Amino acid sequence: MKTRKMRWRWLAMCLALPLTGCALGSVRQVKVDALGRYDEARGVTVEVKGEDVPEAMRKELQESFLRAVEGRARRPADATGEPLKLEVRVVEAVSPEAAPATQSERVAEQARTAFGLTEFEKSAGRLAIEGTLLAPEGGRKLGLVRWESAGEPASLASRAGREAGEALGREMDFRRGDFVNRRAADERLFLTPTALTLEPGELVVSNDELLLFRAGVGLGRRVELNVWGGALPIPVATGVPFYFIHVVGGAGAAALGVVGAVDIGFKVKLLEESRYLPGVAASYDFLNVFGGAVGGAGIVVLGNGVAASGGVGAAGANLQFNLFSAVAAKHFGNFQLTAGAYVLDNHHLIPQGAAITLTTETTGGGGDDGVGGSESTTIPRIPTEVQPFVGAQYVLGPHSELAAEFFPRKPFSDSFGTTGIRWLIGSNAPRGPVAFDRLRVRIDVAALWVYLPPTEKSAGTPFPLPWVGLGIYKL
Incomplete structure (x- = not known):
């Protein structure tokens, strides 16, 4: 029994390490x-701080750190502004109780360093430093590097400064052209994209409304790949849109319909946001939509009377779309404004699984009162549609932000939008061999606002529908 428990613990650790990173x-x-x-x-400029740090060790740390960070950061040689400031603090310097006498002790010392376990066993000695990168005025924190190793602190000082400085310098060089501080989940608001993409190697697994799943990965600084799949329950009485897809009730329709989707696509950052120019991104998705509702319903695109249906009592459809999007975004401090559009095109790559009917209103002879009615025509594909959108985001702090989106439509009563809050939960530091600082949990709680048309008993009114999302990001 004990052996079996140990196996499960090792299995859990093996599964956790790839998810959080090492x-x-x-x-x-x-x-x-x-x-x-x-x-x-x-x-x-580099300044070493810490109580009781020997002068020789302080000098070794400062010189090795300065050489390494400047060699890797590649700051402009002809720059005329005040230099960035780097404060290096000696967090802990513990001398060993005794030098390692055997090969096994030396291997154990190296293993503790490799797996980040030196803070739990200090008999072999330990040196831990932390470097903080500050703005030229000294008040704003711009970066951080942490380094630690088992051994004699005095003999580790040169290596500590070199390795920590090189790691920080490489990241400074990577970020030197960026004007936006990237956070987990910044590639999307609730229903719309932003101009940012997933970072290289960044992974995300998420779920919205319990049924819609997404997996995404950053393929480079400008490209991300996404796969969506699942279904979304929608009250048919309201005609709530999902991507531009409505489920609408037919004769005797029940109060709940389902729209399902399988989607694979990629997003490309076309223009990096700069001091004055917005960032621009575009995406393409191959989208397969299928839907149905108890009692008979159809899929309606953009509320314009175009429908795909299997008929009352046998509702269902299977349609393929090319979904394009383009978005521009600009940050103003903690506030971000986005604007863009979706383009939904039905030039399908594989055969569609439903007939498409176009329903139009007539002005005479078709209704019971002799005034009006409707006519239906079968068409080969759904006309291309464009849906513009605008969005806004305000960062409240390191773990929370507000967001809103609006989708204008004609007539205006068909417009809809979202308002909500997002939380990002995660650790600020690794623990042992597990990089918890690279793991973020995203929680979205929002309202999807639609317009309920007037009835005999009530006037038309905006109506909120709950939107809940959960995602796990490996940065």
Whole structure:
């Protein structure tokens, strides 16, 4: 029984490490914010802080750190502004109780360093440093690097400065042209994209409304790949849109319909956001939509009377779409404004699984009162439709933000939008070999606002429908 429990523990650890990422080696953590606003900063100054740090060790740390960070960061040589500031703090310097006497002790010491376990066993000695990158004025924190190793602190000082400086410098070079501080889940609001993409190697697994699943990965600095799948329950009485798809009730329709979708697509960042220009991104998705509702219903696109249906009592449809999107976004401090459009095209790549009917209103002879009615015509495909949108986001702090979206339509009563809040939950530091600082949990709680048309008993009114989302990001 004990052996079986140990196996399950090892299995759980093996599954957790790929999800959260590994924090292996002496460099425990490194992150840098966007440095585009400091492109005129002239190099970096390094100051070593810490109580009871020997002067020789302080000097070794400072010189090795400065050489390494400037060699990797590649700050402009002709810059004329004040340099960035780097404060290196000696967090802990513990001398070993005794030098390792055997080969096994030396291997154990190296293993503790490799797996980030030196803080739990300090008999072999330990050196831990933390470097903080600050703006030229010294008040704003721009980056962080943490380094630790088992051994004699004095003999580790040079390696600590070199390895930590190189890691921080590489990240500074990567971020030197960025003007936006990237956070987990910033590639989307609730229903619309932003101009940002997933970072290289960043992974996301998410679920919206319990039934709609998404998996995404950053393929590079400008490209991300997404796969969507699942279904979305929608009250048929309101005709709530999902991507532009409505489920609408037929004769005797029940109060709940289902729209399902399988989608694979990619998003490309066309223009990086700069000091004055917005960021621009575009995406393409191959979207297969299928739907049905108890009692008979159909799929209606953009509410324009175009429907695909299997008939009353046998509702169902299977349609393929090309879904394009383009969006521009600009940040103003903690506020972001987005604007763009979806383009839904029905030039299908594979055969469709439903007949398409176009229903139009007539002005005479068709209704019971002799005034009006409707006519239906079978068409080969659904006309291309465009849906514009605008969005806004305000960052409240490191773990929360507000967002809103609006989709204008004609007539205006068919417009809809969202308002809600997002939380990002995660650790600020790794623990042992597991990089918890690279793991973020996204929680979305929003209202999807639609317009309920007037009836004999009530006037038309906006109506909120709950929208809940959950995602796990590996940064």
